[in-house]
Amino acid sequence: MQYAILCYHDETVTCAWSKEHDDAVMGKLGAVMGKLERQGKLGPVARLLPTTAATTLRKDREQPLVIDGPFAETKEQLLGFYVVDCASLEEAIEIGKELAEANPGGAHEIRPVGVFLPGKVAS
Amino acid sequence: MTDASWISSILTAARPHAVAALLRHFRDLDLAEEVFQEACVRALKTWPKNGPPRDAAAWLIMVGRNVAIDTVRRRSRLQLLPPEELISDLSDAEVAAADRIDEADYRDDILRLLFICCHPDLPPAQQIALALRIVSGLSVPQIARAFLVSEAAMEQRITRAKGRITAANVPFETPGAAERFERIAAVAAMIYLVFNEGYTTSVAEHGARAALCEEAIRLSRLLLRLFPTEPEIMGLAALLMLQHARAPARFDQQGRVVLLEDQDRALWNRRLIAEGLALIDKAVRHGRPGPYQVQAAIAALHARASRAEDTDWTQIDLLYGTLERMRPSPIVSLNRAIAVAKVRGPADALAMIEPLATKLGGYFYFHGARGAFLLELGRTEEARVAFDRAIALANTPAEAAHIREQLDRLSGAAL
Numbered sequence: 001m002q003y004a005i006l007c008y009h010d011e012t013v014t015c016a017w018s019k020e021h022d023d024a025v026m027g028k029l030g031a032v033m034g035k036l037e038r039q040g041k042l043g044p045v046a047r048l049l050p051t052t053a054a055t056t057l058r059k060d061r062e063q064p065l066v067i068d069g070p071f072a073e074t075k076e077q078l079l080g081f082y083v084v085d086c087a088s089l090e091e092a093i094e095i096g097k098e099l100a101e102a103n104p105g106g107a108h109e110i111r112p113v114g115v116f117l118p119g120k121v122a123s
Numbered sequence: 124m125t126d127a128s129w130i131s132s133i134l135t136a137a138r139p140h141a142v143a144a145l146l147r148h149f150r151d152l153d154l155a156e157e158v159f160q161e162a163c164v165r166a167l168k169t170w171p172k173n174g175p176p177r178d179a180a181a182w183l184i185m186v187g188r189n190v191a192i193d194t195v196r197r198r199s200r201l202q203l204l205p206p207e208e209l210i211s212d213l214s215d216a217e218v219a220a221a222d223r224i225d226e227a228d229y230r231d232d233i234l235r236l237l238f239i240c241c242h243p244d245l246p247p248a249q250q251i252a253l254a255l256r257i258v259s260g261l262s263v264p265q266i267a268r269a270f271l272v273s274e275a276a277m278e279q280r281i282t283r284a285k286g287r288i289t290a291a292n293v294p295f296e297t298p299g300a301a302e303r304f305e306r307i308a309a310v311a312a313m314i315y316l317v318f319n320e321g322y323t324t325s326v327a328e329h330g331a332r333a334a335l336c337e338e339a340i341r342l343s344r345l346l347l348r349l350f351p352t353e354p355e356i357m358g359l360a361a362l363l364m365l366q367h368a369r370a371p372a373r374f375d376q377q378g379r380v381v382l383l384e385d386q387d388r389a390l391w392n393r394r395l396i397a398e399g400l401a402l403i404d405k406a407v408r409h410g411r412p413g414p415y416q417v418q419a420a421i422a423a424l425h426a427r428a429s430r431a432e433d434t435d436w437t438q439i440d441l442l443y444g445t446l447e448r449m450r451p452s453p454i455v456s457l458n459r460a461i462a463v464a465k466v467r468g469p470a471d472a473l474a475m476i477e478p479l480a481t482k483l484g485g486y487f488y489f490h491g492a493r494g495a496f497l498l499e500l501g502r503t504e505e506a507r508v509a510f511d512r513a514i515a516l517a518n519t520p521a522e523a524a525h526i527r528e529q530l531d532r533l534s535g536a537a538l
Contacts, residue, residue: 015136016132019337049397049401050344050398052344052347053405055405069352088404089401089404089405090408112398114394
């Protein structure tokens with residue numbers, strides 16, 4: 001069975017971390033992830049950039065609506081995610097629209113990824 | 124992680140919101156700061172035991188208000204102080220109530236707090252110091268270190284600045300749309316000043332002053348969170364991130380300046396670049412260009428080039444042309460000339476900057492660039508004169524050393 005572990009925190013707090021503190025946290029996480037990786041238990045890991053860099057695509061209408069900022073509603077739940085490699089935000093939005101056409105309703109939050117580790121699960 | 128460390132990050136993050144709300148409540152900056160400080164002291168005492176509250180800013184605002192009431196009571200000697208636990212163990216309901224009161228206005232509260240720091244009556248150095256003290260919460264010794272002045276001098280500068288803004292009397296009414304826009308523009312300019320203060324540095328001072336760049340980036344994110352659809356704020360944030368991303372490559376091990384085209388691009392901060400690129404892409408979609416966006420777009424072109432020779436100089440030349448029209452300045456023209464030299468050659472670039480000589484005659488970069496163009500054209504004697512002039516005008520030893528290197532190369536060629 002695979003589980004996704006979703007990470008929540010107040011980004012104004014994490015952005016106020018000093019570089020030393022950030023490095024220390026990443027170092028400690030690295031140790032845990034290294035162990036999981038050796039056990040073949042670690043899939044992809046992503047550290048997302050702040051929500052100020054996010055764009056939201058509302059796909060609950062005929063022409064999806066592009067809004068600045070993160071997805072802020074609480075009526076909907078996080079159901080899944082894609083990681084796409086794009087030359088620009090424009091391309092990411094286009095991909096978001098293509099996915100929206102296949103699966104309308106709800107929204108896509110498009111957020112740049114700061115750190116990405118591909119990982120590999122054994123099974 | 125030590126208690127002090129996680130608490131201090133939370134307090135720093137909550138500070139602009141909490142101090143801004145307390146300022147509106149008391150209409151007195153010194154009192155707002157004082158009670159916030161006291162609320163932080165209580166947080167340090169109770170949070171390690173009880174854990175941090177769900178909404179740190181609301182907790183600090185509530186405790187801050189109670190602190191002020193206590194002070195009044197203590198002064199009137201009518202009642203004994205309530206025990207610490209009563210103040211610290213605020214029920215969630217109380218916090219939620221305080222939250223509702225403040226949430227409605229908190230955007231304009233924080234904007235006001237930022238705006239009083241960049242009041243036109245304050246000279247730039249005082250604006251920066253005040254913003255770092257009041258909004259960022261840096262200590263006076265920290266700010267003094269960043270400015271390379273004594274603590275006493277910095278204390279005096281901040282006190283003087285506070286005196287001026289009290290006299291200036293910024294109104295507490297909710298601003299109208301036009302006024303709000305003016306405030307945003309003034310705050311953006313102040314954030315840019317904070318950044319530049321940190322960016323203009325030599326390697327010896329780099330550590331202390333880089334903090335200013337990081338603080339400016341944090342402030343730009345704060346402003347963007349308040350006004351998430353303003354393309355110029357996205358542009359500003361992107362510009363600061365893309366510039367600061369190059370910081371680790373700007374000096375070599377001997378502390379010498381490394382020019383953009385010679386920098387080891389593997390040292391650039393990829394995370395900041397990714398964030399900056401996403402923001403400039405977002406801004407461009409609005410189709411409302413402005414000076415910060417154009418400058419960020421130029422920085423983005425450098426960031427996107429994996430090698431110096433891949434840089435799209437034609438596009439950079441065009442963008443500087445746009446910037447010249449938006450905000451005409453000899454400095455912008457000088458920067459454009461660097462792109463022109465790459466696209467059309469040093470003769471065109473030299474012709475472009477010669478008319479700037481009267482305005483930029485006392486400017487280090489002007490003579491440095493002029494010397495480089497002359498050198499490329501093989502006019503070595505004139506180049507030597509220009510480089511000598513640049514060294515005389517250098518702001519830091521690193522700048523002078525960089526030009527001296529070019530001169531050494533010249534002497535080598537002459538031998």
